[in-house]
Amino acid sequence: MKLYPLRFNPVYSYRIWGGDKLKTVLNKNYQEESIGESWEVSDIKDNETKVAEGSLEGQTLKQLIKKFKGDFVGNSVYKSFGNNFPLLIKFIDAKTPLSIQVHPSNKLAKQRHNSFGKNEMWYVLQAQENAELIVGFSKKIEKESYQAHLKDSTLTEILNIEKVDKGDTFYIPTGRVHAIGAGVLLAEIQQTSNITYRIYDYDRVDAKTGEKRELHTELAMDAIDYNAYKDYRTVYSISDNVSIKLVHSPYFNTNIISISETMDMDYSKIDSFVIYMCVEGKLEVDYNNTSYNLQMGETLVIPAVINQLKLVGTKAKLLEIYL
Missing domain, CATH: 2.60.120.10 (Jelly Rolls)
Structure with missing residues (x-):
């Protein structure tokens, strides 16, 4: 049995903030409401994507790695990650803002959750007029000041808010506070990890549960990078066929x-x-x-x-x- 370019059936995830652009813009095939994420390539337990077509149809990433090893993922990748696939690939549709959140480093995630950390990046496919993302702090902040703003629900006053458009790209290393704003459709590339610390969720109630979503304010405290940086946006210029x-x-x-x-x-x-x-x-x-x-x-x-x-x-x- 030989390897060939592999298409996977996505795993669709309900989100309190999800819209319908994964269906209307990206032609995804699902019936549920408020689908916020299409997991395109996933090795996350209970959310594994499977090959959609050909002789390997139905195989998960783990099954493929066990069968083909370095032929599938690369010898150096196999040496580093064994039977675990290192990346999680998604499309995300935010009808309303995501929670303000942060991801732990590899070291912290390993200690607390026996997981990889979650370094990730965003590429904006579509953004409504005046759409925004939150990426990092607008100025260096002390932990005590951060806690005071969190308590007063004035966190956005110290966060870096970026207006975004199609093609905008951001790298989100672990420790960087971030959130996708309303009206943004994007591609997300990240380490294989499902560890997110929610810091602030606008006091929303989830229609499915009738309750507010869990916050992880204490866990987040030691995970956050409180520094500010000059440029959060990735600068690039595009050329055809390169x-x-x-x-x-x-x-x-x-x-x-x-x-x-x-x-x-x-x-x-x-x-x-x-x-x-x-x-x-x-x-x-x-x-x-x-x-x-x-x-x-x-x-x-x-x-x-x-x-x-x-x-x-x-x-x-x-x-x-x-x-």
Whole structure:
């Protein structure tokens, strides 16, 4: 049995803040209301995605890694992570704001939850007029001052709020307080972790439970980076038919490719799987005399053993993700 470019069936998640853009804009197929997240590639327990088509249909990431090892994920990746897939790939639709939150570092997450930390990044696919994201603090803050603002529900006065538009990109390292604002549709790339500390949730009541969601104010206190930084937004300029660096970190590398003609892709120097997220238009991924169609909102995993393929399109944008 051979590996081929793999499409997975997404896992859809209800969220108090979810809208309907995953269905109306990204053509996702589900019936439920308030779906906020489409988990495209997931190895999270009880939320594992499965191969959608071909001879490996129904296989989870863990099953694929156990069967194909380094041929699937890359030898160095397999050596580092064993049978665990290192990334969680999502599309997120925020009809109303997400909670203000923070993720713990690898060290803290390991100590408290026996989990990876959650370094992540966002790429904005669509944003309504005046849509915003919260990323970090607007000035360096002392822990006592932070606690006072939290108590007074004036946290937003000390947070860095960014107006956003299509194509905007942000890296969110662990410890950085953040929140997606209303009217933002984005792609999220992150470490495989489901650990989030909610700091403030606007005193909302979840219609499904009739209760407010749990906050993790004490756990968050030691996880937060209270420093302020000059630039939170990733600066890049795009060129057609070239892989342009967006975010390169110790946890993942993400580039953007704007495709206007056929591109020959060579991954022989990368000892890793590659994930394609189509964020605009549509294209074909050609491998071994087979074409895999990919349109905005769809994701494809290229096993590490596949070194040569073609991207065929005239007007498409693709996130290219690997370790």
